[in-house]
Amino acid sequence: MIPKNHPRYESLILREKIKIAYKEGYLADSGMIAHGRGETFDYLIGEKTIESAYKAIEISIATLILAKNPVISVNGNAVAIAIDEIIELSKVLNCKIELNLFYRTKKRVEIIEKIFKSKGINILGANDNDLLFINGINSPRATADKNGIYDADVVLVSLEDGDRAEILVNSGKKVIAIDLNPLSRTAKMANITIVDNIIRAIPTMKEIAIDLKNKDKNYLKKIINDFSNEENLKKSLKAIKSNMNQ
Amino acid sequence: MIPKNHPRYESLILREKIKIAYKEGYLADSGMIAHGRGETFDYLIGEKTIESAYKAIEISIATLILAKNPVISVNGNAVAIAIDEIIELSKVLNCKIELNLFYRTKKRVEIIEKIFKSKGINILGANDNDLLFINGINSPRATADKNGIYDADVVLVSLEDGDRAEILVNSGKKVIAIDLNPLSRTAKMANITIVDNIIRAIPTMKEIAIDLKNKDKNYLKKIINDFSNEENLKKSLKAIKSNMNQ
Numbered sequence: 001m002i003p004k005n006h007p008r009y010e011s012l013i014l015r016e017k018i019k020i021a022y023k024e025g026y027l028a029d030s031g032m033i034a035h036g037r038g039e040t041f042d043y044l045i046g047e048k049t050i051e052s053a054y055k056a057i058e059i060s061i062a063t064l065i066l067a068k069n070p071v072i073s074v075n076g077n078a079v080a081i082a083i084d085e086i087i088e089l090s091k092v093l094n095c096k097i098e099l100n101l102f103y104r105t106k107k108r109v110e111i112i113e114k115i116f117k118s119k120g121i122n123i124l125g126a127n128d129n130d131l132l133f134i135n136g137i138n139s140p141r142a143t144a145d146k147n148g149i150y151d152a153d154v155v156l157v158s159l160e161d162g163d164r165a166e167i168l169v170n171s172g173k174k175v176i177a178i179d180l181n182p183l184s185r186t187a188k189m190a191n192i193t194i195v196d197n198i199i200r201a202i203p204t205m206k207e208i209a210i211d212l213k214n215k216d217k218n219y220l221k222k223i224i225n226d227f228s229n230e231e232n233l234k235k236s237l238k239a240i241k242s243n244m245n246q
Numbered sequence: 247m248i249p250k251n252h253p254r255y256e257s258l259i260l261r262e263k264i265k266i267a268y269k270e271g272y273l274a275d276s277g278m279i280a281h282g283r284g285e286t287f288d289y290l291i292g293e294k295t296i297e298s299a300y301k302a303i304e305i306s307i308a309t310l311i312l313a314k315n316p317v318i319s320v321n322g323n324a325v326a327i328a329i330d331e332i333i334e335l336s337k338v339l340n341c342k343i344e345l346n347l348f349y350r351t352k353k354r355v356e357i358i359e360k361i362f363k364s365k366g367i368n369i370l371g372a373n374d375n376d377l378l379f380i381n382g383i384n385s386p387r388a389t390a391d392k393n394g395i396y397d398a399d400v401v402l403v404s405l406e407d408g409d410r411a412e413i414l415v416n417s418g419k420k421v422i423a424i425d426l427n428p429l430s431r432t433a434k435m436a437n438i439t440i441v442d443n444i445i446r447a448i449p450t451m452k453e454i455a456i457d458l459k460n461k462d463k464n465y466l467k468k469i470i471n472d473f474s475n476e477e478n479l480k481k482s483l484k485a486i487k488s489n490m491n492q
Contacts, residue, residue, distance in 0.1 A: 019275045029265045029278060036282020040427075043283075044290075181286075183490065241487050244429065 011039060011047065014081050014199060021080030026111040028103040031076045034159065038077075041180035042197045045236075046243045049204060052235035053196040059227045060156070060176045060192045061093075061208045062220035067154035067174070070095045071124070075102060077159050078198060079112055085202040087121055092209045095156070098148040099125035102161055104140065124148035134171045142167050149173075157186070158198045165189045178202075182236040192229055195236035257285060257293065260327050260445060267326030272357040274349040277322045280405065284323075287426035288443045291482075292489045295450060298481035299442040305473045306402070306422045306438045307339075307454045308466035313400035313420070316341045317370070321348060323405050324444060325358055331448040333367055338455045341402070344394040345371035348407055350386065370394035380417045388413050395419075403432070404444045411435045424448075428482040438475055441482035 002012045018035045021027035049057075064070045072095045074086060090097050099112055113126040124130070124145040131143040132150050141163045144150035155168055158178035162185030168175045169189050177190035178201050187193045194201050212220065248258045264281045267273035295303075310316045318341045320332060336343050345358055359372040370391040371377070377389040378396050387409045390396035401414055404424035408431030414421045415435050423436035424447050433439045440447050458466065 015276070015279060018279065022275060029268060030261070032275060032278040033261060033264065033282040033285065036279035036284070037286045037289075038282070039279065040283040040286035237490065241490065244483065244487060 010199075011042070015039070017081050018077070021076060024111060026108045026115075027076040027080055028101075028108070030103060031080070035077060035081075038159065038180050038197070041240075044240050044244060045180065045195070047197070049196050049200050050236060050239040052232045052239060053194050053201065054204070055227070055235075056192050056194040056229075056232055057196075057201060057205050057208055058212070059224055060194060061205055061212050062224050063154055063174060063176060063192060064093050064095065064156065065209070065212055066217065066220055066224075067152075069152045070154040070156070071148045071152040072097050073100050073125075073149060073155055073157045073160070074098070074112075074123070075100060075159060076108065076112070079115065082198045082202055083115065083119070085199070085206070087116075087119060089202050089206045089209065090121075092206050092213075096148050096152075097121060097123045098145050099123050100143075100149070100164070102164075134167055137167060139163075139167075157190075158201075160186045162186050162189065182233045182240070187233060190229065192227070193233055193236075195233070256445075257288070261285070263327050264323070267322060270357060272354045272361075273322040273326055274347075274354070276349060277326070281323060281327075284405070284426050284443070290486050290490060291426065291441070293443070295442050295446050296482060296485040298478045298485060299440050299447065300450070301473070301481075302438050302440040302475075302478055303442075303447060303451050303454055304458070305470055306440060307451055307458050308470050309400055309420060309422060309438060310339050310341065310402065311455070311458055312463065312466055312470075313398075315398045316400040316402070317394045317398040318343045319346050319395060319401055319403045319406070320344070320358075320369075321346060321405060322354065322358070325361065328404075328444045328448055329361065329365070331445070331452070333362075333365060335448050335452045335455065336367075338452050338459075342394050342398075343367060343369050344391050345369050346389070346395070346410070348410075380413055383413060385409075385413075403436075404447075406432045408432050408435065428479045428486070433479060436475065438473070439479055439482075441479070 018032055022032055072090055074097055101108055109126050116123045124147055130145045132146050134142045134144050149155055152173055154174045156176045160177055165186040166189050175190045176192045177186050178194045178198050179187045181187060182195045264278055268278055318336050320343060347354055355372050362369045370393055376391045378392050380388045380390050395401055398419055400420045402422045406423055411432040412435050421436045422438045423432050424440045424444050425433045427433060428441045
C-alpha cells in the first residue's frame with residue numbers, strides 16, 4: 001500500500017504496525033497516542049541514530065554482557081513495532097523477555113503471549129501467579145515476574161513509564177532505557193539512556209553485542225566506568241536542538 | 247476519573263476526548279496518533295501560549311475581521327477537542343464552519359454533521375454534491391464546499407495536512423494555520439501561523455476578536471502589514487528551544 005520511495009516510508013510502516021496491533025486487540029488506545037508522541041520526537045531527532053545514542057548503545061551492551069540475570073522488558077508498543085528485533089537481541093545476549101503492560105488486561109496478555117509462542121518464545125510476566133511486588137510496593141507499576149525482572153540485575157526497558165522506571169532503579173537494578181525523549185523522567189532516571197527509536201536501536205544493539213561479546217571483560221568494565229549518562233543526555237538534547245535549526 | 251490536581255490534568259482531559267471521538271466513530275485511528283504528535287509538541291512548548299503565538303493570534307483576528315468571506319475549516323481532531331470553542335469563535339467573527347476530513351468516510355461526515363446540528367450549527371462540507379475541486383485539482387485534498395471554502399478569501403485551518411495547506415495558499419486564499427510544529431510544511435506555507443494548541447488558541451482568539459472588532463480598519467491593516475510570519479515562526483522555534491533548556 002505505501003510506496004517504498006515515499007519520503008516517510010519507514011515512519012508510515014511503523015504507523016501501520018501500530019494500527020494493526022490496536023486492531024488485533026493487544027495495544028491500548030493510549031498506546032496509539034503514545035506512538036504519535038514518539039513520532040514527533042523521532043522527527044525532531046532527524047529519524048536517525050545520533051552519536052550519543054551509539055555511545056549509550058555500546059555501554060548498554062557492555063552492561064548486558066556483564067549482567068548475571070539480564071531481562072528485556074516489553075510493552076504493547078514494543079511488541080507491535082519491534083518483536084522480531086527484540087527476540088534476535090535476546091538470543092545474542094541470552095536475555096529473558098518479560099511482558100509489562102501499563103494497561104494490563106487478561107486479553108492483551110494472552111494475545112501477546114500467543115504471538116511470542118508462535119515465534120518459539122516463552123515470555124515471562126504473563127502468568128499472574130508468578131508476579132511479585134518489587135520492594136513490596138503494592139502498585140501495578142511494581143509487579144515483576146519472580147523468574148525474571150524481580151531477580152534481574154539489569155533490565156532493558158523501552159517506551160517506559162516514569163513511575164515504573166523509578167521503582168526499578170530504586171530497587172537497585174541497573175536500568176537501560178530506550179527513550180526518544182531525553183527530558184523524560186525515565187530518561188533521567190535510567191542508568192543508561194539510549195535516545196533513539198527502538199526500531200533502529202535494537203538491531204544496532206544486536207550488531208554491537210556480536211562485536212563486544214569477544215572483548216575482554218576489563219575493557220567492558222572500563223568503558224562503563226568512563227560513561228556519564230547525564231553528559232550523554234545533554235549531548236542528545238543538543239543534537240535535537242541542532243537538528244531543529246536545519 | 248482524572249483528579250483536577252493531577253499535574254497533567256489538561257493534557258489527560260484532551261486525551262480522553264480524543265479516545266471518546268475515536269469510539270464514537272468520527273475520528274480515524276490516524277487521528278489518535280496525530281494527537282500524540284501534538285502532545286509532544288505541546289509538551290516541548292511548555293503547554294502554554296507563547297508570545298509569538300499571541301502576536302499571530304492578533305494578526306489572524308485582524309485578518310478575519312477584514313475578510314469578506316472567512317471560513318473556519320475543521321477536522322476530526324478539532325471537533326473532538328474544541329468544538330464548543332470553535333462555534334463560539336465562529337459566532338463572534340460571523341464565520342462559516344466547514345468540515346474537511348483527511349480520511350473522509352460517509353459515516354464520519356454524518357456523525358460530525360449531527361453533532362454540529364445538535365448545537366444548532368449547519369456545517370458546510372458535509373454534502374458531497376456541494377463539493378468542488380479548487381483550481382480543478384482532482385484530489386481529495388482539493389475539495390471545498392461551493393458555499394464555503396471554495397469562495398472564501400480567508401481560511402482558518404488547524405492541525406492541517408501540508409498538501410491541503412499548499413492547495414489553499416496557491417488558490418490565492420489567505421491561510422491562517424494553528425499548528426504546534428513551527429517546522430511543518432503547513433506552518434511554513436500559511437500566511438499566518440499560530441504555534442499553539444487549539445484548545446488555548448481558539449478561546450484567546452475569541453477574546454481578542456471581541457476587542458479588535460471595535461478598532462479602526464486602518465489600524466487592523468497596519469498591524470497586518472507590519473507582520474512577518476517567517477520572523478514570527480523563528481521566534482516560536484526559539485521559544486521551544488529555550489523551553490527545552492529548562
